[in-house]
Amino acid sequence: MKFLQTILHTLNRILIQIRHLLIKCLPPVIAICGFFLLCGIVLILRGQNAFEFYKTIYLSGFSSFDEFGSVLFNATPLIFTGLAVAIGYKAGLFNIGCEGQLFVAAFTAAWVGIYLNLPSILLIPICICAAMVVGAIWGGIPGLLKAKFGAHEVINTIMMNFIALALTNFLVTAVYKEPDQMIPHTSQIHDTAQLPRLSGVIRFLPESNYLNISFLIACVCVVCCYILLKHTRWGYELRLVGNAPDVAEYGGINPRVVTVWVMALSGAIAGLAGVADVMGYRYRFADSFSSGWGFTGIAVALLGRNHPFGVFAAAILFGLLNKVALDIELFMNVPRGLFLIGQGLLIIWVVCQEGISKRINT
Amino acid sequence: MILDLIPSTLRMTTPIGYAVLGGIYSERSGIINLALEGIMLMGAYGYVIGAHASGSAWVGLSVGIGLGVIIALLHAVATITFHAEQIVTGIAINLLALGITEYLIPTTERVAGLPDIGLPFIGSYSMLVLLLPILMVVSHVFIYFTPWGLRLRAAGESTEALKTLSLSRAKWQYVGVILSGIFAGIGGCFLVSDVHYFTKGIIGGRGYVALAAVIFGNWRPLYGVAACLLFGFASSLDLIDxxxxxxxxxxxxxxxxxxxxxxxxxxxxxxxxxxxKMKS
Structure with a gap:
């Protein structure tokens, strides 16, 4: 009898957990379904076949390992920027500066990769660490300014974006441009600094697939962030500062210190998005290589509810969207802008949701 | 040599200047407006559509302002009525505006510009350049010396102040955000009117620069526009070596x-x- 009771009790607890999870996941899922439905309706209004649209999504995203590998490849930088924004958000900080952080980090990775000639086992970690340090500095400065002078991190990260873009633009056009080239980019990094592609390890992936080690690094980052947030003292401090700064201070946590290291950590993670591009794809720093990953990261974090696993899922969704957008433009002659509009509305819907349901209930 | 920079400085300053006035109205009413970039883009987009369809720059200006107000209203509804996160909403609106211009690409043909006005000693400038200092002073007077300005500022200073006067805080915040739509919309219109062509990247981060200038100018119209002169001067310097x-x-x-x-x-x-802050 007692045994049965224990089983029932455990079952009940699991059910509650599942219910809790469902309630948490439901709003974003509804939003995403609405998004795809809306796209279909717009296509019908354009006089095109909506069924064809859904088929293209399937074909360009899931029809083969090659396609799905490309989706994951597209998602990789977004996992990093999404995590960076989410970690900041958990501590009540808005890191709008991912774009700038990933630019300076990418340039650092390229610089180290060009000027150091070491075996892979040393060079790859050195490149990554250097890039993360620079990203951390770029994110840490607004953190420090906030902690020390109370300056709002949103404006400072935006300013740091401008500075990063102008600075890397200057470096890549005036100082480190590959000679005899029209396009402003640096020369190629050493072979030993390049992150190997996964096609060598996974049999299903064709040689041409771009998916590389940086995706695995992203996965590790997701798990690390989860552990940091949920199972460490630092994560506890971080969340407490985000939820109740006064309580944190009363409990002996210095919110200023937390602000600085969270922004630095956020910058370092955002920097990895630049690393993924330079060391895993282009093998060089190219001027304005990012297509707004830093800003998409905000959407990713929001849709993933600032939970590392949620961010992972949302990044893959956005990676899919980015890839599908190209194919839809190519095969169905639908401008990419449709998806941008959809993304914008999706974000607005998600942030309004709480307010809307409150209005309806009262 | 420095004197040669005056016309280009003024041209660079004007679009940011309008956006700054818009940003000040919005932020004075307590709403952070990161959507300035998107509003400016919609203003430019509206201008080119209106001016191309009708051939008249004035229609372009009206359509531009109209679209700017519509997109600003979206920000207002989300943030004021539904208490959405203001920073995120602003960025979402920028995405949305970019998407709209990419989805329905407007004409790439040359469109009419607003008329220039020639003045003695100063030279000939677009009417919007000359209108900016006037609107700047008007904004200053409005914000500091009228009861409406006082209420607008009260909305931004305290969540409770207007309630004690049984006035609606939300109403004045709507006023602030709509005004920001009008002004940032004009800023976008000026950009197209100036170069006669619309391109996707025409705003080029000026909305964010304006946000910086709002802070630089300490949320005051006179200082804000003066701060824009600094930004405008810096970006016109690349014309000379x-x-x-x-x-x-x-x-x-x-x-x-x-x-x-x-x-x-x-x-x-x-x-x-x-x-x-939305909740008291």
């Missing part, structure tokens, strides 16, 4: 200055007390 400093590095300077000012190292910046 000044001491052979690369123009990218020159353009960084105002941004660093903004950070310094924001940190309170030089002067003291004080945002409206209830900026970004």
């Amino acid at each position: 000044l001491l052979s400093i690369p123009d990218q590095l020159l353009r960084i300077i105002p941004h660093i200055l903004t950070m310094v000012v924001l940190a309170g190292l030089v002067g003291r910046s004080r945002p409206p007390a209830a900026l970004g």
Whole structure:
């Protein structure tokens, strides 16, 4: 009898957990379904076949390992920027500066990769660490300014974006441009600094697939962030500062210190998005290589509810969207802008949701 | 040589100047407006559609302002009525505006510009350039010397102040955000009217620069527009070869200055007390 009771009790607890999870996941899922439905309706209004649209999504995203590998490849930088924004958000900080952080980090990775000639086992970690340090500095400065002078991190990260873009633009056009080239980019990094592609390890992936080690690094980052947030003292401090700064201070946590290291950590993670591009794809720093990953990261974090696993899922969704957008433009002659509009509305819907349901209930 | 820079400085300053006035109205009412970039883009987009369809720059200006107000209203509904996160909403609106211009690409043909007005001693400038200082003074008077301005500021300073006067805080915040739509919309219109062509990247981050100038100018119209002169001057410097400093590095300077000012190292910046706060 007692045994049965224990089983029932455990079952009940699991059910509650599942219910809790469902309630948490439901709003974003509804939003995403609405998004795809809306796209279909717009296509019908354009006089095109909506069924064809859904088929293209399937074909360009899931029809083969090659396609799905490309989706994951597209998602990789977004996992990093999404995590960076989410970690900041958990501590009540808005890191709008991912774009700038990933630019300076990418340039650092390229610089180290060009000027150091070491075996892979040393060079790859050195490149990554250097890039993360620079990203951390770029994110840490607004953190420090906030902690020390109370300056709002949103404006400072935006300013740091401008500075990063102008600075890397200057470096890549005036100082480190590959000679005899029209396009402003640096020369190629050493072979030993390049992150190997996964096609060598996974049999299903064709040689041409771009998916590389940086995706695995992203996965590790997701798990690390989860552990940091949920199972460490630092994560506890971080969340407490985000939820109740006064309580944190009363409990002996210095919110200023937390602000600085969270922004630095956020910058370092955002920097990895630049690393993924330079060391895993282009093998060089190219001027304005990012297509707004830093800003998409905000959407990713929001849709993933600032939970590392949620961010992972949302990044893959956005990676899919980015890839599908190209194919839809190519095969169905639908401008990419449709998806941008959809993304914008999706974000607005998600942030309004709480307010809307409150209005309806009262 | 420096005198040659005056016309280009004014041209660079004007679009940011309008956006700054818009940003000040919005932020004074307590709503953070990161959507300035998107509003400007919609203003430019509306201008080119209107001017191309009708052939008249005035229709373009009206359509531009109209679209700017519509997109600003979206920000207002989300943030004021539904208490959505203001920073996220602003960025979402920028995405949305970019998407709209990419989805329905407007004409790439040359469109009419607004008329120039020639003045003695100053030279001939677009009417919007000359209108800016007037609107700047009007905004200053409105914000500091009229009862409406007082209410607008009260909305931004406290969540409770207007309630005690049985006035609606939300109403004045709507006024602030709509005004920001009008002004940032005009800023976008000026950009197209000036070069006669629309391109996707025409705003080029000017909305964010305007946000910096709002802070630099301590949320005051006169100082805000003066701050724009600094930004405009910095971005017109690349037209001449000044001491052979690369123009990218020159353009960084105002941004660093903004950070310094924001940190309170030089002067003291004080945002409206209830900026970004929706609940009391």
